Amino acid sequence: MRWLGAAGLAGLVALVEVIPRVGLVSADYLPPSSRIFAALGDEATDGEFWQAVGDTLIGWAVGLVIAVVAGVVLGILIGAVPLLRAATASTVEFLRPIPSVALIPLAVLLFGTDLGSTLLLVVYASFWQVLIQVLYGVADVDPVADETARSFRFTATARIRYVLWPTALPYVFTGIRLAASVALVLAVTAELVIGSPGLGALIGVAQSSGAVPTMYALIVVTGLLGVAINLAARTVERRALAWHQSVRGEVPA
Amino acid sequence: MLDVRGLRKVYSAGNREVEAIKDLTFTVDAGQLVCLVGPSGCGKTTLLRCIAGLLAPTGGQVLVEGRPVAGPPPGMAVVFQEYGRSLFPWMSVRDNVELPLKQKKVPRDRRRQLVADAIGAVGLAGTEGAYPWQLSGGMQQRVAIARAVAYEPSILLMDEPFAAVDAQTRADLEDLVRALWQRLRMTILFVTHDIDEAVYLGQRVLMLSSSPTVVQAELSVDLPAVRDQLHTRADPRFTALRTRVYEQIQAARRGTAAGLSDRIDERLGVDSE
Amino acid sequence: MKRLALALGLPVVLFVVWFVASYGSESFYVPPLRRILGAFADTWTLERLRTDVLPSLGRLAVGYALAATLGIAVGVAIGAYPRLRAAAEPVLEFFRAIPPPVLVPVIMLFAGIGNGMKVIVIAVGCVWPVLLNTVEGIRAVDGVLSDTARAYGITGVARLRHLLLRGASPQIAAGLRQALSIAIILMVISEMFAASNGLGFAIVQFQRSFAIPEMWSGIILLGLLGFTLSMLFRFVERRALGWYNGLREAQRKGS
Numbered sequence: 001m002r003w004l005g006a007a008g009l010a011g012l013v014a015l016v017e018v019i020p021r022v023g024l025v026s027a028d029y030l031p032p033s034s035r036i037f038a039a040l041g042d043e044a045t046d047g048e049f050w051q052a053v054g055d056t057l058i059g060w061a062v063g064l065v066i067a068v069v070a071g072v073v074l075g076i077l078i079g080a081v082p083l084l085r086a087a088t089a090s091t092v093e094f095l096r097p098i099p100s101v102a103l104i105p106l107a108v109l110l111f112g113t114d115l116g117s118t119l120l121l122v123v124y125a126s127f128w129q130v131l132i133q134v135l136y137g138v139a140d141v142d143p144v145a146d147e148t149a150r151s152f153r154f155t156a157t158a159r160i161r162y163v164l165w166p167t168a169l170p171y172v173f174t175g176i177r178l179a180a181s182v183a184l185v186l187a188v189t190a191e192l193v194i195g196s197p198g199l200g201a202l203i204g205v206a207q208s209s210g211a212v213p214t215m216y217a218l219i220v221v222t223g224l225l226g227v228a229i230n231l232a233a234r235t236v237e238r239r240a241l242a243w244h245q246s247v248r249g250e251v252p253a
Numbered sequence: 254m255l256d257v258r259g260l261r262k263v264y265s266a267g268n269r270e271v272e273a274i275k276d277l278t279f280t281v282d283a284g285q286l287v288c289l290v291g292p293s294g295c296g297k298t299t300l301l302r303c304i305a306g307l308l309a310p311t312g313g314q315v316l317v318e319g320r321p322v323a324g325p326p327p328g329m330a331v332v333f334q335e336y337g338r339s340l341f342p343w344m345s346v347r348d349n350v351e352l353p354l355k356q357k358k359v360p361r362d363r364r365r366q367l368v369a370d371a372i373g374a375v376g377l378a379g380t381e382g383a384y385p386w387q388l389s390g391g392m393q394q395r396v397a398i399a400r401a402v403a404y405e406p407s408i409l410l411m412d413e414p415f416a417a418v419d420a421q422t423r424a425d426l427e428d429l430v431r432a433l434w435q436r437l438r439m440t441i442l443f444v445t446h447d448i449d450e451a452v453y454l455g456q457r458v459l460m461l462s463s464s465p466t467v468v469q470a471e472l473s474v475d476l477p478a479v480r481d482q483l484h485t486r487a488d489p490r491f492t493a494l495r496t497r498v499y500e501q502i503q504a505a506r507r508g509t510a511a512g513l514s515d516r517i518d519e520r521l522g523v524d525s526e
Numbered sequence: 527m528k529r530l531a532l533a534l535g536l537p538v539v540l541f542v543v544w545f546v547a548s549y550g551s552e553s554f555y556v557p558p559l560r561r562i563l564g565a566f567a568d569t570w571t572l573e574r575l576r577t578d579v580l581p582s583l584g585r586l587a588v589g590y591a592l593a594a595t596l597g598i599a600v601g602v603a604i605g606a607y608p609r610l611r612a613a614a615e616p617v618l619e620f621f622r623a624i625p626p627p628v629l630v631p632v633i634m635l636f637a638g639i640g641n642g643m644k645v646i647v648i649a650v651g652c653v654w655p656v657l658l659n660t661v662e663g664i665r666a667v668d669g670v671l672s673d674t675a676r677a678y679g680i681t682g683v684a685r686l687r688h689l690l691l692r693g694a695s696p697q698i699a700a701g702l703r704q705a706l707s708i709a710i711i712l713m714v715i716s717e718m719f720a721a722s723n724g725l726g727f728a729i730v731q732f733q734r735s736f737a738i739p740e741m742w743s744g745i746i747l748l749g750l751l752g753f754t755l756s757m758l759f760r761f762v763e764r765r766a767l768g769w770y771n772g773l774r775e776a777q778r779k780g781s
Contacts, residue, residue: 004613008616011613089532089533098748098749099748099752101711101726103745105733105741106742109738192628204631212635215631226624227623302673307676325677325679341671343692343695344769356684384772386775
C-alpha cells in the first residue's frame, strides 16, 4: 500500500499541472506544476534562497532550544511543587491561548526586522507546547513509585532524576515534537508579516513583485521543511524512547 | 435452525496460506443449547464470525433457518468475549440495549417493554442510566447479554463470553444463560475453551480438532435439565462426560484421534450409577 | 475559598507588579499600565467593539464553521476507505505542514482583499487538523464495536451517526481545538495584511501610528478573546465528551 501514497502525491502534481492549462483557473493565479518546479530550480541555484533557508532554520532552532529549555525547567519546577502548580494554573490557562501573533506589533517595535522579532514569536508560542506537555508528564508520575523513593530516603534531586524524569521524558519528547512544528510556523509567519530574514520574507517579496511561480515554489519549500521537521522529530522520539513502554498516550495539546 | 456444511476458511498472509478451518459440518436444531469446545487456536472465533456473517468463508456454506448466510443475518444476535469493547461507551445501558431494536424499527412502546424486561432478566434493574465504564466487567457482560436477549433473536451466538470474567461471576453468568435459554427457548451456540463450562451448559458438546479444524467428536450431555453449580458439578456423570471431552481435546492438541476414550468410558461406566 | 485564592492569587500579584513596576515608566514602548488601562477604556467603546471586533469574530466564526464542516465531511469519507486514506495521507500531511499564514498571499491572488478572502484564508488554513484528526479517529474506531454494529444490522447512516462519528469524536475534538488556535492566528494575520476593519487591523494601525498604549490595549483584548474562546471550547467539549472523560478516568484507575 506504500505506493498508494506516492500515487496520491503524483496525482496532486498532475492535477496542478492540468487545471491551469485547461483554463479552469487562470495561470496567473495558479501556475502549472512544471512552472512551479522550474521556479524551484531557479531558487535552488540562487544564493539568496539558501541564505533565507538558513535564516529560517536559525530562527527556528534558536527559538526552539530556548523554548524547550525554559519549558522543561519551569515545567518540572512547577509540576513538582503542588503549591506552585495550583497557584500558576490559572495564569497558565490564561496566557496559553493568547495568539502569539498578538505580539507582532510589539516585536516590530522592539526588534524591527531583526532576528529578535522572529525569536520573540517563536519562543512565546513553542514554550507553551513544551510546558503543557511537561506538566502532564510530571502529573503522570506513579505515586507508588514516588513513595517508594521517599521511603528509601532519596533526596529531592535523586527523586527528580530517578522517578520524575523518566516518567516525564516521553511527554518532553511529545512537547518537543509539537513545539518544533509550531516553531516553524511562527518563524515563517514572523518573516512574512514583519519582514525579518528568512523564507517568509522571500515569499512576501515574491508576492509584492508578482512573481507567482516563485511564490508557490517557496511555499512548497516551507511545506517540505515542515514535513521534514515532523519526520525528524518523530524519528528522534522513537529512537530515544525505544526502551520505554509505549503505554502512555499523547495528550492533545 | 443452523446448518453448517463443509465450512472452510483459508487465510493468505503475503504468499503463505494458512488453512484455519478445513471442513466443519454440523447442525443445531431449534431450541438447542450447543457448546463448541476446542484447543486454543483452532479457529473457534473464525467459525463464529463466519456463522455470524462477519467473515466470508473460503468454501462451504452456512444456513440459518434454511437461508444461506451472506452477511449478518436478521434474527441472530452475538455476544462477544470483549464486553468492554462491544458496548458503545457513549451510550447508557438502556440506550445500548435499545439501539439494535431501533434499527429493527420496533415500535417505541414495544421497544421500551423489551428493554426493561431484558435488563430485568439479567439482574441489572436500576442501572439503566449508567454508562458502561461505570460498571464492573460482569455487569458489562450482562448488558451485552441483555442487548442480545431484547433483540428477540431466533439464534444466539456466544463467543467465549465469560473468558475474561472472574470465576465467581462466571458461575453466575453461566446460570443466567441457562435460565434465559429455558425461559425464552432460544437456540444458542456457545463457544468456549472451558471444558467444564461446556458440559455444564450444553445439551450437546461439539469438540473441534486443532487447525486445520474439523469436528472431531460430538457428545450428548445426558445430565438433568435442571442444573446447579454445586450439585451438578459433583455428579459422577458430569465427571465422566468432562473427562471424555478433556481426552478429546488433549488428543486434538496432539493431533491424534482418540481411541483411548472408549476404554476410559468402560471403566467409568462401572463407577457411575 | 482556598481554590479561589489560588486561582486569582498569581494573576493578581502579577497584575499589581506590572502596574507598580511600570508606574513611572518613561519608556516609549512600554508605557505605564495605568495608561494602557486608560487607553483600553477609551478605545474599546461599544461602538468600536461593534465596528472592529464584531466583524473579526464574524469572519472567524464563518471560516471556522466552514473548516469544521468540510474537514469532518471529507475526513469521514477518506477515513472509511483504507485505500483512499493511504493515497491521500501524504498529500494531506504536506498541506498541513505548510505554515497557514503563508497561504494569505496565495489566496489574495484568487480572492482579492475583501471579507471573502479572510474567510477563505481562515477556512483553508485550519481545515487540515480537523481533516487529519477525523481520518485518524474514524480509522481507530474499535474493531469489536464495529463488528457488533454489523452483527446487529446497524449500517448506513445509522452506522455513521452512532458508531463512526461518536467513536471518532474525541479525536475530532482535538482537531477542532487545534483548528481554533490556527483560526484565531489567521483572523489576525489576514487583517494585518489587507483590511479596512477588524481587531488585527486596528492593532496594526495603532502600531503604525505609534499609538502605543492603544496598541497594548488591543493586544490585551486579543489575549482576552483567545482566552474566552478557549474556555468556551473546553466547556462545550466537556459536555459533549462526558462519556470519554469518564472512560479515561476509569481506565487510569485501572479498573
